[in-house]
Amino acid sequence: MARNAYNMAVTADIDFTPEVHIHVQMALITTNLGPFEKYFPKTFSDWKALVDPCRKGQRAQDFQHHECWWYPWFALRPFFKSRGYTLFELDVTDSNSRPCIPGPPSQDSFGLYGSETRNAKAMPNTEFFHNGIAVAARDESNRDVVIKLLGKRSDSPDISEEYQILCLLNTESAREDQRNATLPVLEFIDYEDWKFAVMPMWCGSAAYPLLTSEECLNLASQLLHALAYLHEKNIAHRDISPDNLVLNYHGHLPDLFFWSQPEGNGKFCVPIPFKPVPEFRSTFPVKYSLIDFGYSVHFPPDTPRSERLINDRRGRPTRAPEVDSDHLYDPFTTDVYQAAQMIFSWFGWRILNEVPKLLDLMHDMTSANPADRISVDSAASRMKILYDELPPREQLARREIDYSYLYPVPIPTHEQLAEAMSKV
Numbered sequence: 001m002a003r004n005a006y007n008m009a010v011t012a013d014i015d016f017t018p019e020v021h022i023h024v025q026m027a028l029i030t031t032n033l034g035p036f037e038k039y040f041p042k043t044f045s046d047w048k049a050l051v052d053p054c055r056k057g058q059r060a061q062d063f064q065h066h067e068c069w070w071y072p073w074f075a076l077r078p079f080f081k082s083r084g085y086t087l088f089e090l091d092v093t094d095s096n097s098r099p100c101i102p103g104p105p106s107q108d109s110f111g112l113y114g115s116e117t118r119n120a121k122a123m124p125n126t127e128f129f130h131n132g133i134a135v136a137a138r139d140e141s142n143r144d145v146v147i148k149l150l151g152k153r154s155d156s157p158d159i160s161e162e163y164q165i166l167c168l169l170n171t172e173s174a175r176e177d178q179r180n181a182t183l184p185v186l187e188f189i190d191y192e193d194w195k196f197a198v199m200p201m202w203c204g205s206a207a208y209p210l211l212t213s214e215e216c217l218n219l220a221s222q223l224l225h226a227l228a229y230l231h232e233k234n235i236a237h238r239d240i241s242p243d244n245l246v247l248n249y250h251g252h253l254p255d256l257f258f259w260s261q262p263e264g265n266g267k268f269c270v271p272i273p274f275k276p277v278p279e280f281r282s283t284f285p286v287k288y289s290l291i292d293f294g295y296s297v298h299f300p301p302d303t304p305r306s307e308r309l310i311n312d313r314r315g316r317p318t319r320a321p322e323v324d325s326d327h328l329y330d331p332f333t334t335d336v337y338q339a340a341q342m343i344f345s346w347f348g349w350r351i352l353n354e355v356p357k358l359l360d361l362m363h364d365m366t367s368a369n370p371a372d373r374i375s376v377d378s379a380a381s382r383m384k385i386l387y388d389e390l391p392p393r394e395q396l397a398r399r400e401i402d403y404s405y406l407y408p409v410p411i412p413t414h415e416q417l418a419e420a421m422s423k424v
């Protein structure tokens with residue numbers, strides 16, 4: 001049956017249904033790539049261009065199997081198995097994935113914090129994991145990891161800027177530096193001329209609501225200090241967002257609601273939120289790390305600041321205005337702007353009544369003239385002062401601040417803020 005399903009799956013111009021997908025996974029474990037080579041992506045751009053049906057609001061069955069993001073990962077499952085990594089089961093119907101190995105992962109998972117059971121639920125639904133170039137896996141020590149595609153040597157002799165940056169950040173001396181708040185690379189793997197990186201699976205920074213100003217400023221302070229280290233190494237991240245910030249936790253998150261059956265309704269349950277929301281970040285020493293250097297740039301140490309300029313126009317809606325201009329721009333000052341926009345759009349505007357000095361910092365980080373923006377070192381120092389000046393946690397208001405996809409939030413003047421608060 002598996003062989004027949006395998007032959008069906010690699011035949012062109014058929015629908016690849018969820019029923020077939022189960023048997024194809026069985027076949028892939030016991031067969032070599034064979035006909036998969038016919039449709040395997042030829043370039044890095046081809047791989048990144050594969051379809052994610054969920055993003056398009058369509059069914060996986062509406063596409064040929066080789067057009068979907070999970071296709072090359074199916075093909076490489078036996079290869080990664082030979083290297084000691086069992087890829088999660090890739091659910092073609094909803095872009096989700098679950099461990100193939102039953103049970104929870106190891107308690108000894110890279111020193112991460114987590115619940116005693118370390119639930120083996122589906123991989124978190126974040127941009128990093130579901131853009132087609134990264135999948136989850138479990139290693140031979142029963143620890144959960146992420147395998148990310150970095151590039152292809154035949155596309156570029158140097159693979160990619162991201163590979164070079166990860167090599168720089170993962171030297172022995174770099175990993176010993178406590179300021180290096182980037183996710184460590186466990187190993188690089190080559191498949192023919194494709195290059196992959198294996199990293200521990202950390203929880204997304206926005207997987208659980210922020211509850212107090214202390215939690216908000218702790219996150220902001222750690223983010224800015226992490227960015228300051230990158231800038232010291234002449235690396236501009238260029239994609240600062242909650243999606244690219246993870247925390248040192250892997251396991252079951254506290255439940256935000258419970259299911260209750262309304263009286264007189266014997267069929268349906270409804271979610272009832274827990275009030276107050278259970279504590280999370282206050283229960284362990286939270287550490288945040290930056291990931292995803294796909295947009296990042298690196299300059300040699302002796303490059304004058306006047307020459308650290310680029311013209312790449314890509315970026316999120318929170319990118320600095322000069323990115324969309326027709327001129328070269330400084331990616332380090334755009335990092336400062338985007339970090340401020342992330343902080344203010346996510347939670348900054350919600351805590352101004354408790355941290356009014358935050359507004360001045362946000363203004364100084366988002367000056368219209370890039371030359372007038374403060375450095376990330378100065379921003380990190382000032383944010384740490386704001387964090388240290390907070391009153392005791394028990395005196396802070398609780399706010400359940402969730403993350404939603406960020407768009408720029410206009411940063412008000414002091415007069416506009418005062419007028420708005422007087423109306424409240």
